[in-house]
Amino acid sequence: MGMNKVNLDLSSKKTIVIVEDNDLLSKVLEYRMEKDGFQVEVFNNGEEAIEFLSSNSFDLLITDLYMPFMNGSELIKYVRDNISATVPIMAISSTHEEDVIGNIFNIGANDFIVKPFRAGELSVRIKRLIG
């Protein structure tokens, strides 16, 4: 088990890491979260995100499941095994397959949201996870 990288500094803004290859979706999420007072880091795929996650603290990871180079499931597994066992992770995907969704929770995701979703709903879920 690796070092716990959860941000414990209460005076600073909470950091949310978004890993999403769809530029529109990541921008829309980034806009809202910045408006809600979070610090947001956006990456296009798991490989890029790991570099940041390994060396920085963060409070929430939001990841898409299907991405190039390293998909969301692999990223969640890597984070749980090597970076943090407790930091909240939310997965986003358009899949309705029960096996896939079940597997996401098994490997350590705390929440799952199916596309398409209400933009406002995500804010509510984020606040529930790290509010």
Place this chain on the structure above:
Amino acid sequence: MKKFRCVFLKGGIFVVIYSLFFGWGQIQEIQAAVNSTKAECVFLEDPPAEVYFDCEVAIPDVAEMEARPTLLGVGAGAGSYGLIISLVDFVRSALTDFFSFVDKISLGYSLLFYLALFAIFFLLNIASVVIVIVISNWIFNRREIYQKYKRKEIIEIVSPYFYDDLDDHEAAGIVETLNQYKSSKDKQIIIDVLIEGKRNFTGEGSIKIKALYQVLQLHKVSLRKIKYGNWYRRSVGLRELAFLGKRAYKTEIENYINDNHQYVRTEAILSYMLLDDKNPFGFLMELKYSFVRWDSLSIYYTMYFNGIEPPAMAHMLNHSDLQVRLFLLRMISIYNQLDAVREVAKCLLDENPEVRQEAVITLRALEYYRIKVLMKNRYVDECHPVRLEILRSMKHFIEDDDISFIEERVRKGSFDEVFEAVKLLYKFSGYGERRLWLLDEELEGRIAIFIKHVAEPRNKHVA
């Protein structure tokens, strides 16, 4: 404009062919007349040009020329006639020059010269191909960079629009900014971004995206594609209307359900379903072309991913198109529409064996046990594949009074029928297996091999 160019080009080709074939005859006449006159005038060397005009040449006069049929019609005038002559002269002289050039180089230069010439042409050819590739690549890259840049810019502007808490003033500002993108390329980028937004967001955001599409008049871009584009642009336009348009465009889309191009038809069908979610299969009654199997898969996935509720389908089971009937039976089975069972049962009497077979499969999926009697009655008159499906369906309905029917199949059936019947009996409690061994004795060991196969634990998945 495109059509005009095409007509103009065809006209030009026609003029050349006409002048070569018809004008040629007239030229021959004039030439013959000149030659005959020349023969009468005896000169030791070529006379000066003006001398020809002194000779009596049998050149047709203007009146005669006007009477001749020309490209512009009979009596079109000596002007058009002269034009044809000059055109033919030009073609003739060009051909003469070309052949004399060929003669000259083929007789006057060495093989080495030709090899060098060939090498130069070869290099020039490669160079031209490389230049074309580099230029196209450059254009493509420029276009891609432009699109990326504009897309990023547009996403930046649109992002706040997806949330509920945007006030009217901010929304108006976004519309105003987006209205400044006038070029068709930019409008297309906006449409693409909106479609992507529609795919990712639902609720208020989704409604707002549709409103933005209308306010920015982007529906006109899509409609223009549908009306004037080739098959690909028509398909894209239909998809855009389906994702971003409103129900009113359904009538527009209906016109393309029977388009000449298969892809356009498929896209029109899917668009129709997305726009009319209350009656998504309404298009089936409009079909003039045969329904393609591939479309049924696309329809199913469109319904699945867009959450379209399945409509009642039983009333359409008498559709004239075989593929439509098969498609409806499969959909009834997938969506477990038990209320359609009466209409599905009627399909057991359909003239087409494929439909009858699919009907048996559907009834099996619906697990409507009362249909068992009808199936058993139909069994003897049925073809082989339908018989097998009936036997497989019995698995769900088997009761004590079915034993004699199944034993009859074991005694008289084909290889496949015996196999299915043995499986059925074997699974029908312990009694079935005992009965099978008794039957085997009666049939002098002819079904022992089937019983062993079914009883073998390794064949569990097959059995």
